[in-house]
Amino acid sequence: xxxxxxxxxxxxxxxxxxxxxxxxxxxxxxxxxxxxxxxxxxxxxxxxxxxxxxxxxxxxxxxxxxxxxxxxxxxxxxxxxxxxxxxxxxxxxxxxxxxxxxxxxxxxxxxxxxxxxxxxxxxxxxxxxxxxxxxxxxxxxxxx
Numbered sequence: 001x002x003x004x005x006x007x008x009x010x011x012x013x014x015x016x017x018x019x020x021x022x023x024x025x026x027x028x029x030x031x032x033x034x035x036x037x038x039x040x041x042x043x044x045x046x047x048x049x050x051x052x053x054x055x056x057x058x059x060x061x062x063x064x065x066x067x068x069x070x071x072x073x074x075x076x077x078x079x080x081x082x083x084x085x086x087x088x089x090x091x092x093x094x095x096x097x098x099x100x101x102x103x104x105x106x107x108x109x110x111x112x113x114x115x116x117x118x119x120x121x122x123x124x125x126x127x128x129x130x131x132x133x134x135x136x137x138x139x140x141x142x143x144x
Contacts, residue, residue, distance in 0.1 A: 001129070002102045007135065013091070013108075024086045062075035105118065
């Protein structure tokens, strides 16, 4: 399993989710986007529709009749009713998952200590590849 830590220093998670979602779909994967904050899920949904006016990212809220058809599923828990193997944790809170091959943990300054603890915890596990990304202007840079 690969876990990508995205340290948000410039943009909120809602602004970052569309580009990560587009990359996941481009790789032929489905995605479940998780946040315990219903207001954040609503903002993410709006961004998936409007971030790039010429191309929206099809998605739906978990618990609907068509979960299995959704390329991107927005949920409060990391349960992939759409069969996703990629999970994006938008609220900065780590959750254990089953069946996922890649996780994206987005976190800001308010969750940095939690992210560091998660980094250390995952470093103890076999088969986990960790990567750290930070915002540098308008781009993402890997590394410290």
